[in-house]
Amino acid sequence: MxxxxxxxxxxxxxxxxxxxxxxxxxxxxxxxxxxxxxxxxxLGEGAIYPIAEKEVVCDPFPVPEYFAKAYGLDVGWKKTAAIWGAWERETDIIYCYSEHYRGQAEPSVHASAIKARGDWMPGIIDTAARGRSQIDGKRLWDLYVQEGLDLHKANKAVEAGILEVYQRLSTGRLKFFSTLQHTIAEYLLYHRNEKGLIVKEDDHLMDALRYLCMGIKIAKTKPIPRQRISSGIADSTAGY
Structure with missing residues (x-):
């Protein structure tokens, strides 16, 4: 048929x-x-962020050096996701400009991808999410810290985080670069079921986005390399 x-x-x-x-x-x-x-x-009434895609997506642009940066990280074996945000403090707008989306890889692999975008950037992570035990979460935290990541614990208040993201989206203070295809795909599918519960499928980047928005104040600008200044003294003993 x-x-x-x-x-x-x-x-x-x-x-x-x-x-x-x-x-x-x-x-x-x-x-x-x-x-x-x-x-x-x-998705109608089930959509968690009921704002049209065209309202929240923007064309990519070179991110100015004075924008503060950080990333949200959601870890797991099936899928590990990270989303990078550049925060313009004056306007309080967060531009999400890069994403990492990969499954079935060791922490060292994910850490390498994260550090490639700037190992000076702080990250916000909830290692206790996805049903992991406290012990497993601690081990994951240690593994990523040993890889050289600057990590901070995420605020785990789900509904408060969703409200923060929604308020930013609805007031134009949160934008996604159009190159973030996985993020946009999750954004469009992120919804609640008939009981009002969040559907926990394909939402790794949405969780990472929530961590990022709730913890954006830890974002920092890229450090300026120190220049070695010569004293102009040829002979340090004689002083000239």
Missing amino acids: SRYVVQAGWDDVPHLSEQAKADLEASYLPHEREARRLGMPG
């Missing part, structure tokens, strides 16, 4: 006048309008 899917929105309906379309658009919430107008499927 063959099956067909027909995707159509009100732009495809010839009998609707422009005024009728405008009235329909006004009857929906902002994040629902594009899906209704174009006939695109969406």
Whole structure:
């Protein structure tokens, strides 16, 4: 038996006048309008961050040196994810500009990828997440610290973290570079089930994003290398 899917929105309906379309658009919430107008499927009320993709994604640009940087890190064997944010303190906008998304690799592999983006940057991690025991979490923490990462413990208040991310997204203070394909994919799928519980599937970067936003104040700018200044003294004994 063959099956067909027909995707159509009100732009495809010839009998609707422009005024009728405008009235329909006004009857929906902002994040629902594009899906209704174009006939695109969406998560509807289940979406945790019900803000259109075009509102939160921006074109990449060279990040200025004075922006403070940090990353959120969610670790696990099936998938380890990290997201880097550049924080413009004056406007309080966080630009997420890079991501790491890989499964089934040792901490040393992930640590190498993280340090390649700047080993001076602080990271925010919750090693006790994903159902790990306290002992396993401590071991993971130690392993990553031994790899030379500057780590800080994440604020684990889930709902408070989601609210912080949502407030930033809705006020234009959190943006994703369009190159962050895994992050954007998770963002669009991140939702609650019919009981109001977060669906814990393919949400590693969303967890890392929450850690980053809750702990952004630890972000710092790239250290300026110290220049060795010559004293101009050829003979340190004689003084000239």
